[in-house]
Amino acid sequence: xxxxxxxxxxxxxxxxxxxxxxxxxxxxxxxxxxxxxxxxxxxxxxxxxxxxxxxxxxxxxxxxxxxxxxxxxxxxxxxxxxxxxxxxxxxxxxxxxxxxxxxxxxxxxxxxxxxxxxxxxxxxxxxxxxxxxxxxxxxxxxxxxxxxxxxxxxxxxxxxxxxxxxxxxxxxxxxxxxxxxxxxxxxxxxxxxxxxxxxxxxxxxxxxxxxxxxxxxxxxxxxxxxxxxxxxxxxxxxxxxxxxxxxxxxxxxxxxxxxxxxxxxxxxxxxxxxxx
Amino acid sequence: xxxxxxxxxxxxxxxxxxxxxxxxxxxxxxxxxxxxxxxxxxxxxxxxxxxxxxxxxxxxxxxxxxxxxxxxxxxxxxxxxxxxxxxxxxxxxxxxxxxxxxxxxxxxxxxxxxxxxxxxxxxxxxxxxxxxxxxxxxxxxxxxxxxxxxxxxxxxxxxxxxxxxxxxxxxxxxxxxxxxxxxxxxxxxxxxxxxxxxxxxxxxxxxxxxxxxxxxxxxxxxxxxxxxxxxxxxxxxxxxxxxxxxxxxxxxxxxxxxxxxxxxxxxxxxxxxxxx
Amino acid sequence: xxxxxxxxxxxxxxxxxxxxxxxxxxxxxxxxxxxxxxxxxxxxxxxxxxxxxxxxxxxxxxxxxxxxxxxxxxxxxxxxxxxxxxxxxxxxxxxxxxxxxxxxxxxxxxxxxxxxxxxxxxxxxxxxxxxxxxxxxxxxxxxxxxxxxxxxxxxxxxxxxxxxxxxxxxxxxxxxxxxxxxxxxxxxxxxxxxxxxxxxxxxxxxxxxxxxxxxxxxxxxxxxxxxxxxxxxxxxxxxxxxxxxxxxxxxxxxxxxxxxxxxxxxxxxxxxxxxx
Numbered sequence: 001x002x003x004x005x006x007x008x009x010x011x012x013x014x015x016x017x018x019x020x021x022x023x024x025x026x027x028x029x030x031x032x033x034x035x036x037x038x039x040x041x042x043x044x045x046x047x048x049x050x051x052x053x054x055x056x057x058x059x060x061x062x063x064x065x066x067x068x069x070x071x072x073x074x075x076x077x078x079x080x081x082x083x084x085x086x087x088x089x090x091x092x093x094x095x096x097x098x099x100x101x102x103x104x105x106x107x108x109x110x111x112x113x114x115x116x117x118x119x120x121x122x123x124x125x126x127x128x129x130x131x132x133x134x135x136x137x138x139x140x141x142x143x144x145x146x147x148x149x150x151x152x153x154x155x156x157x158x159x160x161x162x163x164x165x166x167x168x169x170x171x172x173x174x175x176x177x178x179x180x181x182x183x184x185x186x187x188x189x190x191x192x193x194x195x196x197x198x199x200x201x202x203x204x205x206x207x208x209x210x211x212x213x214x215x216x217x218x219x220x221x222x223x224x225x226x227x228x229x230x231x232x233x234x235x236x237x238x239x240x241x242x243x244x245x246x247x248x249x250x251x252x253x254x255x256x257x258x259x260x261x262x263x264x265x266x267x268x269x270x271x272x273x274x275x276x
Numbered sequence: 277x278x279x280x281x282x283x284x285x286x287x288x289x290x291x292x293x294x295x296x297x298x299x300x301x302x303x304x305x306x307x308x309x310x311x312x313x314x315x316x317x318x319x320x321x322x323x324x325x326x327x328x329x330x331x332x333x334x335x336x337x338x339x340x341x342x343x344x345x346x347x348x349x350x351x352x353x354x355x356x357x358x359x360x361x362x363x364x365x366x367x368x369x370x371x372x373x374x375x376x377x378x379x380x381x382x383x384x385x386x387x388x389x390x391x392x393x394x395x396x397x398x399x400x401x402x403x404x405x406x407x408x409x410x411x412x413x414x415x416x417x418x419x420x421x422x423x424x425x426x427x428x429x430x431x432x433x434x435x436x437x438x439x440x441x442x443x444x445x446x447x448x449x450x451x452x453x454x455x456x457x458x459x460x461x462x463x464x465x466x467x468x469x470x471x472x473x474x475x476x477x478x479x480x481x482x483x484x485x486x487x488x489x490x491x492x493x494x495x496x497x498x499x500x501x502x503x504x505x506x507x508x509x510x511x512x513x514x515x516x517x518x519x520x521x522x523x524x525x526x527x528x529x530x531x532x533x534x535x536x537x538x539x540x541x542x543x544x545x546x547x548x549x550x551x552x
Numbered sequence: 553x554x555x556x557x558x559x560x561x562x563x564x565x566x567x568x569x570x571x572x573x574x575x576x577x578x579x580x581x582x583x584x585x586x587x588x589x590x591x592x593x594x595x596x597x598x599x600x601x602x603x604x605x606x607x608x609x610x611x612x613x614x615x616x617x618x619x620x621x622x623x624x625x626x627x628x629x630x631x632x633x634x635x636x637x638x639x640x641x642x643x644x645x646x647x648x649x650x651x652x653x654x655x656x657x658x659x660x661x662x663x664x665x666x667x668x669x670x671x672x673x674x675x676x677x678x679x680x681x682x683x684x685x686x687x688x689x690x691x692x693x694x695x696x697x698x699x700x701x702x703x704x705x706x707x708x709x710x711x712x713x714x715x716x717x718x719x720x721x722x723x724x725x726x727x728x729x730x731x732x733x734x735x736x737x738x739x740x741x742x743x744x745x746x747x748x749x750x751x752x753x754x755x756x757x758x759x760x761x762x763x764x765x766x767x768x769x770x771x772x773x774x775x776x777x778x779x780x781x782x783x784x785x786x787x788x789x790x791x792x793x794x795x796x797x798x799x800x801x802x803x804x805x806x807x808x809x810x811x812x813x814x815x816x817x818x819x820x821x822x823x824x825x826x827x828x
Contacts, residue, residue: 009323009368011330011340033458047561054563064563092561148796170767174799182585182828215446222498222774225800229789230506230782237505244424247450248501250528252802276458285599285644287606287616309734491722498774506782513781520700523726524777526804552734 033275035102035125036063040089040116042107042132043195044167044176045256046073049106052263053270060267065101067092069112071196078162082199086115093120102274104128107226107255110239111135111204118208128273130219130266131226131255134239137206141199144239146228157197164194175226180257188256216246217273221253249273309551311378311401312339316365316392318383318408319471320443320452321532322349325382328539333547341377343368345388347472354438358475362391369396378550380404383502383531386515387411387480394484404549406495406542407502407531410515413482417475420515422504433473440470451502456533464532492522493549497529525549585827587654587677588615592641592668594659594684595747596719596728597808598625601658604815609823617653619644621664623748630714634751638667645672654826656680659778659807662791663687663756670760680825682771682818683778683807686791689758693751696791698780709749716746727778732809740808768798769825773805801825 037057041049047068054064069088071080089112093101103124105113110132117127133141142150156165167176169189177185220236227234240246251258251269258266313333317325323342330340345364347356365388369377379400381389386408393400409417418426432441443452445465453461496512503510516522527534527545534542589609593601599618606616621640623632641664645653655676657665662684669676685693694702708717719728721741729737772788779786792798803810803821810818 009342009344010372011334011342058563066561066563066565068561096562146793171797174767174797178799178801179824215450223800223802225798228793229800231789231793234789237507237510241422241504241507245447245450246501247454248499248505249454250499272455285618285620286648287610287618289618491726513783513786517698517780517783521723521726522777523730524775524781525730526775548731 040105040109042109056264056267128217134242166194176256179254216243223254226255316381316385318385332540332543404493410518442470452531455530492519499530502531592657592661594661608816608819680769686794718746728807731806768795775806778807
């Protein structure tokens, strides 16, 4: 019937039905859905990158795995390919026969979980990218770097004896741990070792990835400037929208620092992108 | 006189005149300017969308109206046009003879307050858009959707018997209530019913709107991903800058959740965009 | 060796080495690196713009200078050039023989510190831009304004008797102090006087600036809408990325208000962009 017969909706109206939520404190919600996480780190890091975040997730009742991959951690061999890195994670998952887990990738780890998802899609409950690369089919990570950064990486690569790239401290300090104190930055830099260069420059076939229907989440931190924010680059929306439908969660942090200074916050944001 | 004769401005200098503000607590300011609000909801919602926010504004001393419009709420007729929806709100305003009020639109409600403002401009003190569409002259809401979303809506529309679009839960969960718990998401989804499709696809004549000189505000929530953020889409700056001069207020929330979990925060942000 | 021999990284693992940071409270860190700051204000402001921020930095043990420049403060002469403004700051620095300081520019002050840095690069430890213009070589500030704003400024300039631009209160309220209460806005507006127009329209030779290797930081406030955010305009990333490598710090504030309402927050954000 038109015109629509109006009731007078002036507050307070008789059929008011607001029921306030009980979750006022948003970072220590007591009961969480129990999930299994497989956390995949990025470049210039090893599995210990996740130590604080893993502990925070574990303390909330989740099961947490932090696989190491080829060319990283205690592996002395730096001569690795992206396929070898992917195989490390796939082998980890199949060896432990993991199912129904949240596969999380950070930074370069985004490209790894893209390829892992192609190989073991049925085991994965949800893919979560945290300030992570989501490459187009046929792209390399290097294709997504600003020209100046890419050239810098190419020069560092050429200057190395073992086809690695060592991140200079000033770059690490400005782009990876910009919100840290100097002491925190120095301390975190002690974990940084030369990164195998080749996987960053390999173009990846991702046709299968873009056919997968696994649910996806993207965690974006507002102070993360490892990629310039916007104007053709950046984590969100430039990378994230490639996922098609995804759940966005935004936090206030940078690329590395909060894993050390506020791991509970990082864990909560990853959880928010992961839960049903 | 040049060169400018410098005083030595080293702190502390004698004519220091900083006077700190007394408003340290920013979300419970005791005395607010008393305003009248007319709150216009968006799609897949009815006037009860505003229950918590209306209560919060009312508790601060404001007068609050939440008009229902054609095709929504208790109206059984889904066969409505954008003009009928606009007429519902205009009739509400004229019937109650409201003047000097803040007209707030959320989401699709942005297109409604654009058209309402064309008809009763002299009654409106300020227009406030909260993560709301601001259409260009001649556009439809569907014109502003990413191609994939638009196609999805067109398919859902074609599949319905009464020219409506029902929002599937996975889409609602990822795009409208991404920060909610699963329980909150399920509970909020119980209010979602099929939305009349036609008003979303009607192209609107907005020439008059773009001649109006009513003051404007835009409230943008950082975790709102109902439209992809940036790169040709999104609430701010893509929609907001169409308003010309406007007052921007930014908050940390998503498209729907905070009306239930943090209505005082939503009310405060709307108030900040509305006050003189 | 490949395949990489996996340890089972399930948390808790034996070599867990997370060491939590002690800096939980992020805005009152007791011991800061002692720095010297030279703070350069922008348009429609004078050196007192910095009063609260200078006091906050001083209370943390820093040395703080707030130079006034030609055409501003107590200078009765409004007929100034950008070069005269730059000379004021350079003279201040050389007269006091300042070295190893952080040179901070806000808004129009960004263009000033670009030119000051060209003249005394060796004295500067770091350049910090806070929601400040970073002009390309050959640009004027006016070149970076949206067309509508630029036209408005040109009309205000043409209407003035002394080649100045007075910022109308509605524009100041919406674009510079959007988060303030009306009372705060009115009070801050009492400090606004006509701004010399010419420096805003002068095209600047910045070839030397773009050859400098001084470390740089950029502080961006999320509610700052003095320039529209994104889509070819705005502070970050549009201006900031012109700096090449820089340290990004993000805060929640607008263009002017927080200097009065939350100067400790502003000071902390500037410090975070400034420290080693």
